[in-house]
Amino acid sequence: MPATIYDVATHAGVSISTVSRVVNSPQGVNPATRFRVQRSIEALGFVPRADATARARRLHRQVGVLAPFFTYSAFVQRLRGIASSLSDAGYELVVYNADTPEHIHAYLHSLPLLRRLDGLIIISLRLDDMLAVRLRASGLPVALIEATHPSLSGVDVDNREGGRVAGKYLMAAGHRQIGFVGGDYAVGDYTLRTSQLRLQGLCEVAEAAGVQVQVPALPANSATREDAQQQAFELLARSQPPTAIFAASDTLALGVLRAARERNLRVPQDLAVLGFDDLEFAEYIGLSTISQSLEVSGRQAVELVMAAMADEQTLPRHVQLPLHVVRRETA
Amino acid sequence: MPATIYDVATHAGVSISTVSRVVNSPQGVNPATRFRVQRSIEALGFVPRADATARARRLHRQVGVLAPFFTYSAFVQRLRGIASSLSDAGYELVVYNADTPEHIHAYLHSLPLLRRLDGLIIISLRLDDMLAVRLRASGLPVALIEATHPSLSGVDVDNREGGRVAGKYLMAAGHRQIGFVGGDYAVGDYTLRTSQLRLQGLCEVAEAAGVQVQVPALPANSATREDAQQQAFELLARSQPPTAIFAASDTLALGVLRAARERNLRVPQDLAVLGFDDLEFAEYIGLSTISQSLEVSGRQAVELVMAAMADEQTLPRHVQLPLHVVRRETA
DNA sequence: TTTGTGCCTGAAAGTGCTTTCATGAAAGCA
DNA sequence: TGCTTTCATGAAAGCACTTTCAGGCACAAA
Numbered sequence: 001m002p003a004t005i006y007d008v009a010t011h012a013g014v015s016i017s018t019v020s021r022v023v024n025s026p027q028g029v030n031p032a033t034r035f036r037v038q039r040s041i042e043a044l045g046f047v048p049r050a051d052a053t054a055r056a057r058r059l060h061r062q063v064g065v066l067a068p069f070f071t072y073s074a075f076v077q078r079l080r081g082i083a084s085s086l087s088d089a090g091y092e093l094v095v096y097n098a099d100t101p102e103h104i105h106a107y108l109h110s111l112p113l114l115r116r117l118d119g120l121i122i123i124s125l126r127l128d129d130m131l132a133v134r135l136r137a138s139g140l141p142v143a144l145i146e147a148t149h150p151s152l153s154g155v156d157v158d159n160r161e162g163g164r165v166a167g168k169y170l171m172a173a174g175h176r177q178i179g180f181v182g183g184d185y186a187v188g189d190y191t192l193r194t195s196q197l198r199l200q201g202l203c204e205v206a207e208a209a210g211v212q213v214q215v216p217a218l219p220a221n222s223a224t225r226e227d228a229q230q231q232a233f234e235l236l237a238r239s240q241p242p243t244a245i246f247a248a249s250d251t252l253a254l255g256v257l258r259a260a261r262e263r264n265l266r267v268p269q270d271l272a273v274l275g276f277d278d279l280e281f282a283e284y285i286g287l288s289t290i291s292q293s294l295e296v297s298g299r300q301a302v303e304l305v306m307a308a309m310a311d312e313q314t315l316p317r318h319v320q321l322p323l324h325v326v327r328r329e330t331a
Numbered sequence: 332m333p334a335t336i337y338d339v340a341t342h343a344g345v346s347i348s349t350v351s352r353v354v355n356s357p358q359g360v361n362p363a364t365r366f367r368v369q370r371s372i373e374a375l376g377f378v379p380r381a382d383a384t385a386r387a388r389r390l391h392r393q394v395g396v397l398a399p400f401f402t403y404s405a406f407v408q409r410l411r412g413i414a415s416s417l418s419d420a421g422y423e424l425v426v427y428n429a430d431t432p433e434h435i436h437a438y439l440h441s442l443p444l445l446r447r448l449d450g451l452i453i454i455s456l457r458l459d460d461m462l463a464v465r466l467r468a469s470g471l472p473v474a475l476i477e478a479t480h481p482s483l484s485g486v487d488v489d490n491r492e493g494g495r496v497a498g499k500y501l502m503a504a505g506h507r508q509i510g511f512v513g514g515d516y517a518v519g520d521y522t523l524r525t526s527q528l529r530l531q532g533l534c535e536v537a538e539a540a541g542v543q544v545q546v547p548a549l550p551a552n553s554a555t556r557e558d559a560q561q562q563a564f565e566l567l568a569r570s571q572p573p574t575a576i577f578a579a580s581d582t583l584a585l586g587v588l589r590a591a592r593e594r595n596l597r598v599p600q601d602l603a604v605l606g607f608d609d610l611e612f613a614e615y616i617g618l619s620t621i622s623q624s625l626e627v628s629g630r631q632a633v634e635l636v637m638a639a640m641a642d643e644q645t646l647p648r649h650v651q652l653p654l655h656v657v658r659r660e661t662a
Numbered sequence: 663t664t665t666g667t668g669c670c671t672g673a674a675a676g677t678g679c680t681t682t683c684a685t686g687a688a689a690g691c692a
Numbered sequence: 693t694g695c696t697t698t699c700a701t702g703a704a705a706g707c708a709c710t711t712t713c714a715g716g717c718a719c720a721a722a
Contacts, residue, residue: 002444004708015672020710030670050445051391052708055382055677062425070411073611080401083428092447094393094425097414113333113378116423225615254615280404281612284556284585335678346702351680361700383678386707 003044012040023048060118063305066096066107067123072185073251074277074294078123078145081298089306091118098125101188112138119305121145125190127152136316141308143301147192148318153304155319157292159194162323163201166246166274166290167213169325175272176211178202179235179242181228181252183220195223195248198276202246214242223248228255236263236271244272244331250279250289257287257330272331286329293321334375343371354379391449394636397427397438398454403516404582405608405625409454409476412629420637422449429456432519443469450636452476456521458483467647472639474632478523479649484635486650488623490525493654494532494577497605497621500656501575502540506603509537509544510566510573512559512583514551526554526579529607533577545573554579559586567594567602575603575662581610581620588618588661603662617660624652 009016014037021029022037029037040046054060063086069075086093094117098104108131111120119141127135132149135142144154170178180202182195199215206213216234220227228247232255235242247253253275257267265271268288275282275289282289300319307314340347345368352360353368360368371377385391394417400406417424425448429435439462442451450472458466463480466473475485501509511533513526530546537544547565551558559578563586566573578584584606588598596602599619606613606620613620631650638645 002446006708016709017672017674017711018670021671024710028670033670047441047444049708050447051382051386053710054447055386056708056710058677058710060382069414070407076401076407083400083426087428087434092425092427094423095414096423097418103418110378114381115333116381251615254612258615258617281585281615284582284589284612285616286589337678347679348681348702348704349700352701355680359700364700380678384680387678387680389680389707 003046005046005048007044008037008040008046011044012037060116061090062092062094062117063119063121063302064094064096064111064117065121065123066098066104066111066125068099068104068125068185068187068190069095069097071099071187072124073279074249075123077280077294078298078301081295081300082121082302083298085299085302089302098190099187101190104187104190108135112140119143119309121301121305122147123301124185124192125187126192128189139312141305141312143304143308145297145301146194149316151316153308153316153318155297155300155304155321157297157321157323159197160201160204162276162290162292163198163203163246164205165201165323165325166198166276167202167205167211170244170246170272170274170331171205171209171211173244173272173331175242175244177214177240177242177244178206178211179214179232179245180248181216181231181235181245181256182248183223183227183231183252185223186221198246198248214238223252225251225255225258228252229259230255232256232259233263236260236265242271244268244274246274246276248276250275250277250282250287253282253287253289253330254285257285267330274325274331278326282326282328288328288331289326290323291326292323297321334377336377336379338375339368339371339377342375343368391447392421393423393425393448394450394452394633395425395427395442395448396452396454397429397435397442397456399430399435399456399516399518399521400426400428402430402518403455404610405580406454408611408625409629409632412626412631413452413633414629416630416633420633429521430518432521435518435521439466443471450474450640452632452636453478454632455516455523456518457523459520470643472636472643474635474639476628476632477525480647482647484639484647484649486628486631486635486652488628488652488654490528491532491535493607493621493623494529494534495536496532496654496656497529497577497607498533498536498542498544501577501603501605501662502536502542504575504603504662506573506575507542508571508573508575509533509542510563510576511544511546511579512562512566512576512587513579514554514558514562514583516554517552529577529579545569554583556582556586556589559583560590561586563587563590564594567591567596573602575599575605577605577607579607581606581608581613581618584613584618584620584661585616588616598661605656605662609657613657613659619659619662620657621654622657623654628652 005016005019008019096107123145132151136151148154148156184195216231245256256273260271278289278291336347336350339350454476463482467482479485479487515526547562576587587604591602609620609622
């Protein structure tokens with residue numbers, strides 16, 4: 001059984017208050033006493049228990065992350081940013097996986113009440129007004145990533161602008177037949193509809209340039225590679241098939257790439273493919289894509305929760321991250 | 332301010348003991364009293380605070396995972412298994428990123444003392460005898476993944492056998508010039524040397540069949556795609572280049588694939604490529620590989636820590652997961 | 663000698679539950 | 693009716709720290 005603050009106090013012949021002070025604010029205690037206590041601490045190998053400290057300080061030094069982790073690939077890179085910022089700030093990271101609407105619902109309602117967390121980061125989940133207001137009222141500092149809500153801090157990108165950037169890039173490369181492949185990660189009512197926005201942006205600039213965007217007959221209601229592959233097959237089978245396809249995510253772009261290979265189309269000569277996200281594997285496979293600074297989004301979110309933790313009264317802040325195309329080999 | 336157990340007790344006109352019993356073992360309390368208390372609980376919206384419960388029970392319902400997450404791609408899939416098993420068991424998952432030897436050292440020495448965790452899972456980190464014994468003695472239940480040690484529970488695979496499986500598979504496909512590309516994730520003294528073992532297994536079966544294995548002149552001391560690409564270039568530039576390359580991981584295989592593309596080699600006709608791990612993207616890009624059941628390893632590890640948590644005296648258990656080749660398009 | 667002024671230090675409250683132990687009431691039995 | 697047994701409940705200890713508050717003590721000034 002490890003030593004407690006009481007053991008140290010007895011051993012050094014002082015009160016526990018003094019031991020606590022030696023640990024937390026040594027300058028306030030008489031040098032002679034301090035050295036004696038320090039020797040006792042070392043002799044007994046005393047280390048304050050994190051949970052006891054947390055209780056007394058009413059600060060847990062833990063921040064939670066709620067996300068549909070395993071259905072959604074972009075989380076790793078966001079998490080990377082979150083983890084490193086959090087660790088720099090001396091906070092631990094606890095992970096809540098929310099792949100189903102039921103899980104999400106349960107977490108969202110219990111986490112604020114359990115009072116185990118100092119802050120919470122919610123990734124890629126759409127929150128309705130009621131929920132957002134409840135969260136805000138619960139007193140648990142929250143930051144959103146990818147989604148936004150007026151009453152909660154958040155960091156996102158301009159998805160419509162992303163579609164415009166993609167369209168301009170492809171048209172600048174001479175494409176006049178542009179296809180779109182999309183779909184969103186389905187998590188019930190919490191599903192975020194970014195794919196649609198990216199398509200809108202694409203259509204805007206295409207229309208302005210007199211270029212028509214080809215959209216699959218059946219829009220997918222999920223975001224798997226297989227869906228994308230089927231969508232691509234459909235587009236490529238048309239009488240005037242697209243010479244370029246913009247996929248609403250890198251994962252979907254993989255499906256397009258596969259479809260191209262199966263139809264013996266050379267990329268980018270016969271078919272240019274442009275993704276969205278800039279996931280890690282995009283670089284590996286040479287996929288051209290729109291980068292949305294995933295890692296930075298994680299760091300930003302940590303800053304936002306920290307701000308909310310420092311001052312609960314502060315107004316929600318919203319950060320919008322820039323987008324840029326990363327030119328590689330597929331477009 | 333949320334309601335506490337005291338508020339409920341007052342409201343229902345009972346003692347806090349009774350409220351506690353209604354929450355935790357309702358069958359032991361008189362139905363009339365029970366209903367009254369339950370009504371008070373609902374009226375006040377009482378939810379027991381997780382940290383208070385944890386303290387009183389001396390059980391935190393949190394398990395930690397320590398791993399070089401962001402230098403090591405296989406973690407996502409392992410984590411998926413861990414997260415879902417943990418959540419089924421009602422435990423939370425706290426993540427400790429350990430990309431540098433210094434971080435690892437600090438975590439390994441502080442986590443057992445801070446007493447915030449009920450258990451710890453350590454992924455892909457080599458522990459020396461002293462550390463393993465210390466951990467064991469600390470009383471914090473531990474399970475290892477990918478590494479093993481006699482005094483700690485662990486789940487791993489037979490890496491040498493993995494090399495043999497790869498060699499047999501490639502030779503059965505007719506290859507007589509087999510190349511190897513390898514390298515390990517470098518985390519100082521904690522670096523695990525699995526690449527070497529996989530090579531040994533490959534050499535064993537090749538030698539037995541009179542086939543020579545081609546190994547790059549400069550073995551890489553890291554495991555990046557770029558390293559693998561350079562290694563592959565070197566092998567392919569030889570007078571008698573390999574017709575198949577076994578890469579010690581899927582990430583490395585990506586580098587080989589890239590090298591093949593740059594040299595205008597068709598895969599698998601001109602060069603067969605076989606990976607190891609079966610990461611998620613392997614399926615996406617059609618990479619043939621040796622699966623090591625990453626998700627299962629996570630589930631197994633949870634079982635092992637749980638066993639250790641249930642009975643601290645129990646002997647360490649070791650589980651070895653099966654390997655099998657997943658035939659796709661590259662070999 | 664008395665009063666004032668800091669500096670150290672200890673006592674004690676606060677944190678919100680679980681769980682053991684003891685007690686009283688009610689029920690069962692002869 | 694008197695005794696035992698069971699059931700339901702409350703009191704209180706325990707958890708391991710931080711932090712506030714008050715007071716003791718030494719030293720300087722009056």
